[in-house]
Amino acid sequence: MAKGSVLFRAVSIALLAGCVVLPAATGVFGQNAGTPRKLNVVRPSDADAAASQDADVVFRKAWSGTRPRTLPESKLTIRGTAVSKQATSRETEGRGGDFVRVPGHLTFNGGNVVEMAESHNIYLASQGCSTPSCFGDPETFLKDLGKSEFIHITDQYVHETASNRYTLGDGATIPFTVSKTPLTDHDVRGFVHAVASATGDTGYGHIYHVFIPPGQDECFDATFTVCASNIFCAYHSSVTFKDIGHVLYSVEPFADVPGCQVAPNSPNGSLIDSTDDVLSHELIETITDPDGSAWFDITSGGMFGQEIGDECVFIVFVGQNAFTDPVIINVDGRKYALQPEYNNRAQACTAER
Numbered sequence: 001m002a003k004g005s006v007l008f009r010a011v012s013i014a015l016l017a018g019c020v021v022l023p024a025a026t027g028v029f030g031q032n033a034g035t036p037r038k039l040n041v042v043r044p045s046d047a048d049a050a051a052s053q054d055a056d057v058v059f060r061k062a063w064s065g066t067r068p069r070t071l072p073e074s075k076l077t078i079r080g081t082a083v084s085k086q087a088t089s090r091e092t093e094g095r096g097g098d099f100v101r102v103p104g105h106l107t108f109n110g111g112n113v114v115e116m117a118e119s120h121n122i123y124l125a126s127q128g129c130s131t132p133s134c135f136g137d138p139e140t141f142l143k144d145l146g147k148s149e150f151i152h153i154t155d156q157y158v159h160e161t162a163s164n165r166y167t168l169g170d171g172a173t174i175p176f177t178v179s180k181t182p183l184t185d186h187d188v189r190g191f192v193h194a195v196a197s198a199t200g201d202t203g204y205g206h207i208y209h210v211f212i213p214p215g216q217d218e219c220f221d222a223t224f225t226v227c228a229s230n231i232f233c234a235y236h237s238s239v240t241f242k243d244i245g246h247v248l249y250s251v252e253p254f255a256d257v258p259g260c261q262v263a264p265n266s267p268n269g270s271l272i273d274s275t276d277d278v279l280s281h282e283l284i285e286t287i288t289d290p291d292g293s294a295w296f297d298i299t300s301g302g303m304f305g306q307e308i309g310d311e312c313v314f315i316v317f318v319g320q321n322a323f324t325d326p327v328i329i330n331v332d333g334r335k336y337a338l339q340p341e342y343n344n345r346a347q348a349c350t351a352e353r
Contacts, residue, residue, distance in 0.1 A: 039123065039132075042172045044194040051197075052189035056080065056240045059292035060185065060220070061307070062232035063281060066315045066322040067259040071231060073305050079292045104297065104311045104342050104349075106157070111293025113158045114204050114248070114286060118169030122195055122210045124176035129213040135254070136268075136275035138211070142168045144332040145280065152353040153341045157288040157295050157308070166287070169206065170199065182217035182224050185237070185251070192249045193241055207286055208249040209279065218253050228253035233260035234278045236286045248290050250282035263316050263323040266337035273337040277326055280338050281309040311342035312349035327351060 062076040119142050123132065132139050145151050146166040155161050172195045192208050199206075212218055212228070219227035226232065236250040255261070255274040266273035285307045288295045297306045316325035326337040329351045340349040 038170060039121075040170065040172045040198070042122075042174050042191075042194050042198060044174065044190050048190040048194040048197070049186075051193045051241050051243060052186050054242050055189055055193075057185075058238040058240060058246075059290070060235055060237040061285070061292065061305075062220075062226070062235035063278075063310065063313075064231060065233035065260040065278075065313070066324055067231065067233075071226065073302075075226065076232065076235075077292070077305060081293060104303070105299070105347070106288075106295045106308060106311075106342060106344055107298045108157075108295055109293050109298070111289070111291050112204060113288060113294050114207070114290055115158045115160045116162075116165035117205050117207050117248075117287070118167050118201065119283065120169045120195065120199065120201065120206060120208045121171035122191060122208055123171070123173045124191070124210070124212055124216070125173040126176045126178045126213040126216070130173065134213065135211045135252070136256070136272035138209070138252075138275055138279050139168060139171075140334075141272075141276040141279065141331070141336065142166075142283075144334050144336075145283075148330075148332040149353070150280075150329055150331055150338070150351050151284075153308075153343060153350065154284060154287050155353050156343070156345055166283075169201065172198075176213065176216075178213055178216045182219045182227055182229075183212065184219050184221050186221070188218065188249070188251055189239055192239075192247060193244065196241075196247050197244055202245045202247050204246070204248065204290065206248065207283065208247065209283070210249060210251050212251070212253045214254040214256075216253070218251060234282050236282045236290075238291045248286055250279075250286060252278055252282065258321065261323050262326050262337045264318060266326070267328060267335040268337070273326070276336055277324060277338050281313075284341055285309045308342045309339065312340045314339070 057078055058080040060078040121138060146164060151166055174191055188210050191210060195208065196202055217227050217229045233255060234250060234252050238248050240246050255278045256271045260278060261270055261274045262277050288308045295308060297303045314325040315322050324339060326339050328335055329338045340351045343350040
């Protein structure tokens, strides 16, 4: 296990060490879409930590919210394969020919995209924060998002137009104790491995979202330098485990904090809208650029490497405090304060295809 890992400190309190209490994929996790969702309890084991240690990180990219950029983009991004700043011949595939490049234009770099997928939420359930409502009820938002016009902003990038492509799958809780010692991405990969092993759901048709409770920091690694407490609001990543294969996941530290919050007076309050704003950013970027090799900006300078959500983060100041400045978007009949996404066809940030 990596130095500084807190995987087992987090899950060992009052637990049966090394036990994964979950049915096989043909059991509760394998029920059809018409049955009620269940949040199954998962207890990561030594095998999950070992799988995390041996895994190959394909891509990881963090988003800083409204925090001052103290590190270059290269320090917030890990790519398994180098990318160039040259456009590819497939840049205009499916869009009917070239058009004038504008700042913010996204280029297709030949990698995989997510045409359809289930989202699986993983909650680190601590004392006082053990249900989805603690994080602002992201389950309701994901259900609304999957049926909305807003999610169709991805159509032009994945070359699919069908509705209900992105749905809410089964989720899990991991009993957890908040600590002053930060979690690392190694720990999170262990959590994801434990749940994905139990569900049997891997590959590009499944995306895991890990929600971290308030008061718990999380960092890229055990140097504890690039962390939620000082640098990022969230990140999305792809990893290849040697036993279960390729897995996509995002990490959502508690979002209702300075630097990650939406502007005051949002439709659902700061907790719900801040969580959903961050979640939609990471989910849509995972859909359009899961491995860091599909759709992103290749222009020189500060725009290089920015994805569909990065292009459209706007900032507003209230007094001396900075907030994201979202738009009010009707998501399947419910209003949310969310950032728009970059639309190549419109050459603008929009909330519609």
